[in-house]
């Protein structure tokens with residue numbers, strides 16, 4: 001039998017604490033991120049059972065989903081949002097956990113904050129009560145979203161009971177064409193495999209299209225692994241990864257750093273390792289992507305058209321398509337570029353990093369947001385906001401008519417004050433276009449940061465290259 | 469955790485694919501800090517009109533299905549978010565078992581940790597059960613976890629697979645944390661080994 005292992009096999013094997021007869025493993029968890037929405041019931045359970053946190057130093061907490069992105073000196077109006085944030089503060093104090101409070105410059109979206117602080121490291125297992133935890137796989141960390149019962153399990157035992165995923169590899173050969181971003185790349189992959197394509201799998205992303213991406217781009221890709229159905233998305237760590245992590249507050253310090261890098265270099269799939277499933281695509285075929293429906297797999301190119309349900313042979317899919325188009329208020333066959341929008345949202349754990357801010361600012365520079373369009377730019381953390389301001393990006397946005405906000409999840413999920421009203425339509429850099437995701441009755445088109453900025457300026461979906 | 473052994477109930481058909489967690493319970497209802505009380509907002513967008521009145525065309529609003537404890541659904545049920553509020557909302561409403569051709573991974577895990585049984589069956593068998601469930605008040609199913617059998621309204625028996633460990637926990641209502649804490653020594657040993665190998 002061959003000993004060749006995939007990256008995922010290596011991460012899995014090195015974290016087994018115990019194996020049961022049926023193959024279920026008790027897996028050690030090295031890092032745990034906690035936010036206010038999925039944790040209160042876990043802490044409630046801990047209290048009820050008189051349990052304490054096993055390794056408090058391995059958990060980092062931050063409030064992100066409910067925080068206002070406007071003036072933070074004002075009391076949060078919504079009682080329930082405020083109560084969740086206050087509950088997180090109290091729970092962290094009671095259980096001895098580190099928390100970046102709302103006014104700490106390090107506060108931001110948990111999946112942006114972890115890597116930024118060097119909390120996310122190659123070769124670790126990292127979990128969070130949030131499905132976009134897959135983001136951290138960009139560092140070669142086995143990271144995945146968990147439910148609240150599992151949050152409690154990790155707090156109490158620093159382990160989880162898991163069954164292993166199957167190995168799947170998505171290879172995209174060649175360099176991405178100019179103007180095609182990490183977001184387009186992952187949307188194209190989801191369009192190909194479907195939202196259930198990766199169910200039960202850990203996906204490793206290979207090929208030049210991925211390895212030539214910055215860490216920001218890699219995080220965008222791994223972030224949306226879950227939209228392809230897979231809990232885990234991985235990119236093997238390399239020089240780009242090490243460069244990004246060096247000198248971060250929680251990264252290994254000088255002395256330990258060299259040993260850590262030596263170890264991280266071993267974290268790659270061995271030649272001859274077997275993947276149960278392989279998908280191969282060519283980067284040169286990928287164009288800027290945009291979604292038309294209410295599932296991330298409902299995706300086409302910006303120069304494409306809304307598909308016609310009548311062309312869909314499968315009855316279940318046809319019904320879903322008809323329902324999507326009705327919800328989205330779109331007619332079959334219309335050109336994507338003719339779809340008018342009234343909101344633009346640039347932010348979320350998919351696209352709120354400095355590189356995303358720069359890409360959007362480059363489009364916004366010297367232009368004006370179209371009449372009747374509200375355009376939000378929401379950095380992923382206080383530190384990104386500060387850096388962007390040092391580069392003058394805030395001024396570019398404000399002059400162009402965009403609103404420059406404080407860090408948080410914002411309009412990604414309609415839990416805070418930023419939401420779409422019924423019937424409003426957004427070009428959005430977030431990751432989910434489900435019905436009501438950005439607000440009841442709201443309509444979402446997922447795009448890259450540059451395309452979102454372009455849509456704000458044109459007032460309709462458009463290719464960046466078509467702007468005057 | 470609640471035990472699950474045998475359940476006899478009307479089954480409600482929900483022939484939609486990719487039923488996502490925002491459909492099961494929209495994010496705006498996740499503001500509770502308790503596990504209970506979410507049932508009233510289950511399937512909120514499908515179930516209610518904008519003015520809050522019931523949508524008559526939604527299956528759980530039809531008198532025959534009001535008390536359904538079993539749901540028969542389409543492919544990829546529970547996709548999207550990791551929110552455990554989705555199984556909590558289903559359980560709080562009274563749904564104890566969902567039958568579908570496939571489920572999203574995180575939802576699948578979360579459900580069994582709350583005592584809900586998810587049954588994955590081949591598409592043809594789900595299609596057959598979907599037809600059975602369509603018979604309104606006559607669509608009574610019996611789900612027997614011990615025997616791993618579903619008995620449909622016509623008396624036909626369908627076998628299903630279930631992970632042995634999950635079955636054991638569901639039948640006995642066992643809490644994972646208590647079980648894991650018995651392995652404390654193994655966790656200590658792992659931590660020692662790891663500290664030696666990766667001191668950073």
Ligand code: SF4
Nearest residue numbers: 132348349409412413
């Ligand atoms: S930005 Fe959106 S997807 Fe990311 S953690 Fe926040 S709510 Fe979830």
